[in-house]
Amino acid sequence: MGEFELIRHYFAAAPCAQGGEGVALGIGDDCALLDLAAGEQLAISTDTLVAGVHFPAVCDPLLLGQRSLAVAASDLAAMGASAIGFTLALTLPEVGPHWLAAFADGLGRMAHRCRMTLIGGDTTRGPLSITVTVFGRVPVGQALRRSGAQPGELLCVGGCLGNAAGALPLVLGERAAPEPVAGPLLAHYWSPLPQLNLGQSLRGRASAALDISDGLLADCGHIAKASGVALEVNLEQVPVSSELQAFLGLEGARQAALSGGDDYVLAFTIAADTLAAIPDLVRSAMTVHVIGRVLEGQGVTLRDSQGQDITPRQRGYQHFRETP
Numbered sequence: 644m645g646e647f648e649l650i651r652h653y654f655a656a657a658p659c660a661q662g663g664e665g666v667a668l669g670i671g672d673d674c675a676l677l678d679l680a681a682g683e684q685l686a687i688s689t690d691t692l693v694a695g696v697h698f699p700a701v702c703d704p705l706l707l708g709q710r711s712l713a714v715a716a717s718d719l720a721a722m723g724a725s726a727i728g729f730t731l732a733l734t735l736p737e738v739g740p741h742w743l744a745a746f747a748d749g750l751g752r753m754a755h756r757c758r759m760t761l762i763g764g765d766t767t768r769g770p771l772s773i774t775v776t777v778f779g780r781v782p783v784g785q786a787l788r789r790s791g792a793q794p795g796e797l798l799c800v801g802g803c804l805g806n807a808a809g810a811l812p813l814v815l816g817e818r819a820a821p822e823p824v825a826g827p828l829l830a831h832y833w834s835p836l837p838q839l840n841l842g843q844s845l846r847g848r849a850s851a852a853l854d855i856s857d858g859l860l861a862d863c864g865h866i867a868k869a870s871g872v873a874l875e876v877n878l879e880q881v882p883v884s885s886e887l888q889a890f891l892g893l894e895g896a897r898q899a900a901l902s903g904g905d906d907y908v909l910a911f912t913i914a915a916d917t918l919a920a921i922p923d924l925v926r927s928a929m930t931v932h933v934i935g936r937v938l939e940g941q942g943v944t945l946r947d948s949q950g951q952d953i954t955p956r957q958r959g960y961q962h963f964r965e966t967p
Contacts, residue, residue: 649738649766654731657747659754660761665727665780675762677727679780686779686786688718694771699814704742706833707773708749713835714856715775716757717907720842721854723787724779726757731764732774757837787842791850792870792912798935799918801841801909803884804859806831808903809891820890827886835907841929845911848921852911858902860955863910863943870912873940876901879948880934901945902955912937 654660655670662669668676679685692711694700712729719726731750754761759777810828812818819825838854845852851870855862860876867874883896891899900906918931945954 649743650764654747654761654764657751657761659751659759663728663758663760666760666762669728669760669762670764675728675730677762677778682783683780684783684786686719686722686724686781687776688715688722689774689776690715690718691772691774700771702814703833704746705749705752708746708751709753709834710749710832711773711775712750712753712757712759712777713837714905714907715777716753716759716837716839717835717854717856719777719779720838721787721852721909722779722781723785723842723846723849723852724781724839725843726759726839727778727780728760728762729754729775729777730762732776733764733766734769734772735766736769736771753834757839782846785846787845787849787852787911789851789853789866789869792866792872792874792937793850793914794872794937794939796850796912796914796937797918797933798863798874798876798937799911799913799931799933800855800859800882801838801911802930802932803882803887803900804855804906804908805883805887805896805899805901805903807835807905807907808899809887809896811903824886824889827884828890832905835905837907838909841909844921844925844929845909845913848917849911849913852909855906855908855910856904858904859906859910860901860943860945861904866910866912867941867943870937871941873938874912874935874943875938876935876943876945877948878945878953880932882932882934 660670665678667678692698698707716726806828810832813825813829814832851866853862853865863874881900883900887896944952947953
């Protein structure tokens with residue numbers, strides 16, 4: 644099967660490639676064309692996943708398809724953007740019809756959940772890697788950024804942390820666990836749900852935001868640096884799931900939540916009175932947890948229940964980390 648036949652058969656004909664709101668022209672020409680209403684800006688982000696680095700070289704292609712789009716779409720959520728579409732650049736060591744069919748199925752399922760349209764891309768031969776570029780829209784001046792946090796505000800997250808990091812031994816086959824424990828952890832790793840609704844709800848409310856991909860403490864450091872403030876995280880308030888605690892114990896669960904990464908949950912800063920003014924129904928749907936506060940200063944500090952500084956040296960994952 645040649646490149647163009649592959650694209651037509653597995654992707655151009657897929658339900659997720661059949662157009663959608665904001666897509667004037669999708670797959671089939673040299674470029675896609677997107678429509679934006681007056682007063683809107685285009686939000687764009689790219690993520691690359693490499694076999695053996697971001698996912699096991701041997702894994703379920705359906706799950707991989709879901710994960711590939713989800714981790715990219717999470718960046719739109721972090722900016723408060725509404726999703727429009729995405730492109731896919733797929734590098735394959737070989738053309739396997741069953742693998743491609745399952746991958747395209749998983750990609751389409753996540754596209755449906757995120758209400759996104761596949762609008763183009765590329766395929767080539769080489770070591771397995773997947774690059775997804777996502778496109779969204781956001782009203783001018785309302786995009787959530789990392790640089791607006793102010794002293795006196797609260798630091799919040801949009802859900803439990805650490806599940807994906809806790810799932811890694813299960814993904815790699817290093818450990819096993821009963822289905823009631825393993826199921827939710829694996830689901831979070833393979834099918835994280837981009838918090839698009841939460842991001843849009845925070846427009847005009849949150850002062851700064853990002854999605855947690857490299858670990859809570861490491862990613863909060865980006866908000867602190869961009870905003871010129873200090874963030875204080877209270878260990879006791881960091882939410883972890885019962886399944887993660889059952890699998891790793893409380894201490895292990897907290898470690899995964901603080902520095903494990905791959906959560907794709909939003910972290911944001913917001914004034915206390917603004918958070919209190921959000922209707923209970925909306926706040927409940929947002930699953931907001933207050934985990935700390937914004938202070939004058941710089942950096943990120945972790946404190947225990949006694950107020951002691953227990954900030955670890957290892958705060959999260961980094962590519963190309965320099966060795967001492």
